[in-house]
Amino acid sequence: MVAMRMMVAAAVGVAATLVPETLAQVSKAEACETEVDASKVQLREGTMNSKVLRAEYAVRGPLLLRALEIEDDLRSGTGDYPFSRIVKCNIGNPQSLGQKPISFTRQVLSLVMNPELMKDRSTTSYPSDTYERAEQYLDAIGSIGAYSESQGVRLVREEIAAFISERDGGVRAHSQDLFLTAGASEAVKTLLTLLIRDENDAVLIPIPQYPLYSSLTALMGGYMAEYYMGEEDNWAFDIEEVRRAIRAAKDLGKTVRAIVVINPGNPTGSKLTEEDMREIVSFCLEENLILMADEVYQKNIYRDDDTFTSFRSIVQKMGLLSEEGIMQASFQLASFHSTSKGVVGECGLRGGYVEMLGFPRAVIDQFYKLSSIGLCSNVPGQIAVGLMVNPPREGSPSFAQYEEESMAVFGSLKRRAAKLEAALNAMPGVSCKPLEGAMYAFPKIELPESFVAACLDRGQSPDVAYALELLESTGLVVVPGSGFGQREGTYHVRTTFLPPEDVMEDVLERFKAFHLSFMEKHAQAAQETQ
Amino acid sequence: MVAMRMMVAAAVGVAATLVPETLAQVSKAEACETEVDASKVQLREGTMNSKVLRAEYAVRGPLLLRALEIEDDLRSGTGDYPFSRIVKCNIGNPQSLGQKPISFTRQVLSLVMNPELMKDRSTTSYPSDTYERAEQYLDAIGSIGAYSESQGVRLVREEIAAFISERDGGVRAHSQDLFLTAGASEAVKTLLTLLIRDENDAVLIPIPQYPLYSSLTALMGGYMAEYYMGEEDNWAFDIEEVRRAIRAAKDLGKTVRAIVVINPGNPTGSKLTEEDMREIVSFCLEENLILMADEVYQKNIYRDDDTFTSFRSIVQKMGLLSEEGIMQASFQLASFHSTSKGVVGECGLRGGYVEMLGFPRAVIDQFYKLSSIGLCSNVPGQIAVGLMVNPPREGSPSFAQYEEESMAVFGSLKRRAAKLEAALNAMPGVSCKPLEGAMYAFPKIELPESFVAACLDRGQSPDVAYALELLESTGLVVVPGSGFGQREGTYHVRTTFLPPEDVMEDVLERFKAFHLSFMEKHAQAAQETQ
Incomplete structure (x- = not known):
């Protein structure tokens, strides 16, 4: 197979390129000289999904x-x-x-990320309620490194349901109507x-x-x-x-x-x-x-x-x-x-x-199936949702700083x-x-x-x-x-x-x-x- | 509009349902009685994307x-x-x-998650190299709560490139050929x-x-x-x-x-x-x-x-x-x-x-665009990749425990x-x-x-x-x-x-x-x- 030597970036025009550091690097002649007959590779300019x-x-x-x-x-x-x-x-x-991130969020997440920090509370200067929340999440998920239910951690969905209900004057919300996703973008x-x-x-x-x-x-x-x-x-x-x-x-x-x-x-x-x-x-x-x-x-x-x-x-x-x-x-x-x-x-x-x-139900089931193909959304992000919708309440040790x-x-x-x-x-x-x-x-x-x-x-x-x-x-x-x-x-x-x-x-x-x-x-x- | 009262779960058959706790809850007659004319709602059994x-x-x-x-x-x-x-x-x-998770991974991630822990190293019993790694990531990302480049944190991609090169006997790998994703699934x-x-x-x-x-x-x-x-x-x-x-x-x-x-x-x-x-x-x-x-x-x-x-x-x-x-x-x-x-x-x-x-380049650009529509993959996961491909080296304080x-x-x-x-x-x-x-x-x-x-x-x-x-x-x-x-x-x-x-x-x-x-x-x- 005879391959034409060329600069790939040059071939499609640097101005059109979308990848930042490559652009910078190519302009500095550092990288990406390639031996490709660009008209022959399987996936190329004219053979991509047009959508x-x-x-x-x-x-x-x-x-x-x-x-x-x-x-x-x-x-x-x-x-x-x-x-x-x-x-x-x-x-x-x-x-x-x-x-600056909210301290409460990061404190709880650092505990869930490394539960070793929870063994001796004197090691951190965290308020006691951060430990309680971390324990609740750990009880629910086992480990932040385990896949959760594809729909999202049930405890977090229950927190969201309670939040929605409280926000909207008490009308009940249901954890089974909720899906946790990688940002709102993935849900859309x-x-x-x-x-x-x-x-x-x-x-x-x-x-x-x-x-x-x-x-x-x-x-x-x-x-x-x-x-x-x-x-x-x-x-x-x-x-x-x-x-x-x-x-x-x-x-x-x-x-x-x-x-x-x-x-x-x-x-x-x-x-x-x-x-x-x-x-x-x-x-x-x-x-x-x-x-x-x-x-x-x-x-x-x-x-x-x-x-x-x-x-x-x-x-x-x-x-x-x-x-x-x-x-x-x-x-x-x-x-x-x-x-x-x-x-x-x-x-x-x-x-x-x-x-x-x-x-x-038929639609919810299919939403669930699509979620399960990606296994689950990242668990730290799920817990961040829980912490956002269920912040420290008045009277709790973290409340003043949170407010x-x-x-x-x-x-x-x-x-x-x-x-x-x-x-x-x-x-x-x-x-x-x-x-x-x-x-x-x-x-x-x-x-x-x-x-x-x-x-x-x-x-x-x-x-x-x-x-x-x-x-x-x-x-x-x-x-x-x-x-x-x-x-x-x-x-x-x-x-x-x-x-x-x-x-x-x-x-x-x-x-x-x-x-x-x-x-x-x-x-x-x-x-x-x- | 006249709505027919019915149990949605019953309508499509509980056995076919995919959502675990709903199944459990419905069987316990707890939830989800709904007033829907199931033949009229916009998205339903027969009107979903057949793919x-x-x-x-x-x-x-x-x-x-x-x-x-x-x-x-x-x-x-x-x-x-x-x-x-x-x-x-x-x-x-x-x-x-x-x-059990690897301690090194979780220690570094907990520091990146809450950089307050880094102010006084005596608060944790972490080896000193966990602090160094956390600092490097924080320098690169600013905050774990900020969107990264859509392709993934450049430092992490450089770590992966070095890992691939070392694994495969020195042949160079390039950070611009790499995309960080939510697990391998998203990349596929x-x-x-x-x-x-x-x-x-x-x-x-x-x-x-x-x-x-x-x-x-x-x-x-x-x-x-x-x-x-x-x-x-x-x-x-x-x-x-x-x-x-x-x-x-x-x-x-x-x-x-x-x-x-x-x-x-x-x-x-x-x-x-x-x-x-x-x-x-x-x-x-x-x-x-x-x-x-x-x-x-x-x-x-x-x-x-x-x-x-x-x-x-x-x-x-x-x-x-x-x-x-x-x-x-x-x-x-x-x-x-x-x-x-x-x-x-x-x-x-x-x-x-x-x-x-x-x-x-035209393909890489489109891959980048698709990544950018989701903004970026979750940053804790990106850092976990960096820690996986670039573990503690012999002689470093974390090495013995890691091994x-x-x-x-x-x-x-x-x-x-x-x-x-x-x-x-x-x-x-x-x-x-x-x-x-x-x-x-x-x-x-x-x-x-x-x-x-x-x-x-x-x-x-x-x-x-x-x-x-x-x-x-x-x-x-x-x-x-x-x-x-x-x-x-x-x-x-x-x-x-x-x-x-x-x-x-x-x-x-x-x-x-x-x-x-x-x-x-x-x-x-x-x-x-x-």
Whole structure:
């Protein structure tokens, strides 16, 4: 067999490559010279599952890769940049930006991880209730190194059921309706795997959305029916717009089977009203849609005196759910939650769950089977879920520290949300709707016409070009609005408000300076061409 | 909307249900009465993705569910069983059966989990190198609660690359060819997701096999081309049989794209010879197949003076891989490894990786994208991989204890393998091939003709019936051979040899007594009908 010698990375174009350090290394001519006749290997450019190719996921896309490249340069002292560090506001990853974990979580987890620490309590300075919790988990799981039940540790599911019931005013929840998963993402994936049969099955997805939904729908081979959130009305839900979207999908012969609702909103930072929520549930009943409720930001609500309202509680108020937590109508609700957000921010532990309400046993059985093929979700993540939903109670030894730490994280997130919103709205041509929840702002940026025209001329999305310029000028990594979807002709970026407060100040200063000079430059350019 | 009141569990049949505690609870009339018109809800029996329904996964199937039900009865003192406990030999889950974790792994992980423990080293009695390793990981990841790179923590991938290179005699391995995943299972799933385009894409899978492969191939909508391992020849690989299988698949119009090889074998416990391995690689070159090498049992090799040979090292010896670790031919090798097996046995941490050799950048990019949709695999599991592949070295403070613990686990596994093999072969009508590796025996059981006929008459698989009788008589949970595949007319069960040695003695006694009485009963029945 004659093999053509070539650089694989060069063959497909370095700019298109997605793997960060390879990109860096290839550019430094370090690695990956390979002897492959690329037209002959079994799995290659033209022979992959086309559904995979259609799935897009922008949160960790090319912008991040350029950022990682710059980061490598800064570390090695090469390159010349007008900033000294990269600040990653592209992803809701609080601890990567210095948010401290809650001590209680980590104390209990360290005990469960190494039960030897429990032999002599004087070795640690942990409060006594951390030992009690660790013992309970160890009794339930035997060892954190053993596979758990595929559905998740029963004790943790019972803790979640109690949490849901308490949160929603006492209506009963059932451990057998719950599945523990690797973050909320895996739960969404499993449900869509069950749901989507072929390209005629459609899911209603908000625009803008968290691209998990579009990418998984594409991966499963389904159709994404887009409904737009009303930006002008603080990103409100608009039932007429959803009706338009479902009609359009039906006109294409699609079977619309589910609607995704993200509340509080990612990337919008907005929060649904109870009236909206009732309308959504009624619409689901009317159209026989599964309601996929992404409620992972339920603890991230920032308006004074505002609280989270779950879809479950609305369904109950509407008389669809009995006091015993049993669905009384032909209605299916899947609610997703995660350890990655809230004040806990334990992304790396990949803890999450879904509550499946109104699904017949046959569906639950198949969900269980899919879970069992992966054996179980990681047990540390499962325990992190238990600790999140069942925190120390008043009067327990860990309570004071837990409250203090949680309040500190929450208070700081709230301050940063307000600061970001104000700073964005103070920039000319930038408008940011009220940040009521979640961890993001999704400001609209009125880009200069000449800039837009020039970008489109060279086939580049204007928001991507803007975000890249922002990165090169300030070190700030945001995600272009096109990664989430936006009305044609409007341009946005998504940024988190997760950097520590002092870094936030600095970031906002630099963002503003960049934006002013960007607008100035293009105003001048426009004048010159007139 | 008028809803019909009914018991969902009853509607689909309790026996068919898969969710353990629901089954127990429903049978106790505790839960889940629901108001659903089951013919109207969106997702129900007849409206699920049919590929999901076709995927079968027996390791956690109905037999386990019956076992969990009995376990509940034993706990609550109801029911009357001739044994006092259930022993789960259905799954390779060492720590659930009392295998102790390696102290070094858990010490480092507890420090990374709660870095507060590192402030004053006198609080723990950990060796100093555990602190050094924890510091290195914390430097690399920031916090175990932060998402890592989607491909996995770079430091861990570098540790794996060094491990592979050392294991295989110095040929270089590259961190960018490695992906960290939730156990090996997730890596297999991602590769099959990329590979299988439609029902014409086929994967060669050994019979018997670990049902991960059949279930995922079905789930992705592909075709499983079965090749039989030669039981009579100690479960040897038979190239002529594989040629028959590929011809048969091609005759059906299938495109055969990959071959799965499990070495050491699950469920067979056998080990390939180097000659077999060379033949497999040559066959892959000839037929342009991806070699999917399940090498998760590489540390579980029990014959004296025997060692593990990786497919990577064979490929290198055949001149296909350069000293720099670059593929020199049109050949693609994916090798899977996991923290769940070996002497570590950290199943619950869901650590695993795949090395992708000979795949062009376009494929690696798509693998990366699929990983990024799930954000990253859990970080504790990633660190567990690092600790597995880079254990304490001679001279380091943790070395002596690490060696002692590893050797104790290994020695005990080896003794139990020998004991199980001998005990099975001492039973009349049972034959077990040499247990050279892995954690399982897959004995053939010559079931009495009358029993087989009676089972087939009532539509039950004879091996399932035998395994159920074994469970009801002894409390021992095994998996019927039909879950892994077996030649028609032959019957097997898979059992692990993971119970502690004293429990193993007892289990084998009970197994033997059951089997003798089972054979006796059916011999008598046969005489009576003559």
